[in-house]
Amino acid sequence: KAGVTQTPRYLIKTRGQQVTLSCSPISGHRSVSWYQQTPGQGLQFLFEYFSETQRNKGNFPGRFSGRQFSNSRSEMNVSTLELGDSALYLCASRARQGDRDTQYFGPGTRLTVL
């Protein structure tokens, strides 16, 4: 079974631009969560999607948004990029919401904002 995949793996943008990151969960997994990882703050929860609906949202500004498609693939979008948005963005999938299964992480997208 293929793992969680994320594209692109690396991205360089400039301030003010916007970016879209993609995540394909493990086949059969319907829940996708997004996290931001920085050296200073560690891993922080962005949002979680299940069956195309956002179920939870972390404490991030409205510039961070996401969506999930009917095939469970998810995208997150960051508009008006700031230098502080430079981070590793990880997505994780699980079999179904509320399941005791753990979350499985993708390799991440390394975003650099110049």
Added chain:
Amino acid sequence: EDKVVQSPLSLVVHEGDTVTLNCSYEVTNFRSLLWYKQEKKAPTFLFMLTSSGIEKKSGRLSSILDKKELFSILNITATQTGDSAIYLCAVENYGGSQGNLIFGKGTKLSVKP
């Protein structure tokens, strides 16, 4: 505010040493505590703990949870250079935060030959 605190933040040991990593938490409606190992990219799952006092073991790694004192430890015996990584502790709670893992900042372990 829910929080997870790991200690130490970094640790340097020599091959063959035994290490203990700590994770304490203050979380409402605790559901489970998880340990992950992160080398260069994706965190990889190590253990999920839900009950106090029951040790989970995988090879040289083991972990236990104390729900009364709100902490967990991860032990690694006979460390090897391949154990060098960031070890992350995360807690999941019930209710409105399903699918949300609250992470500690990690312990960076360096194992010298």
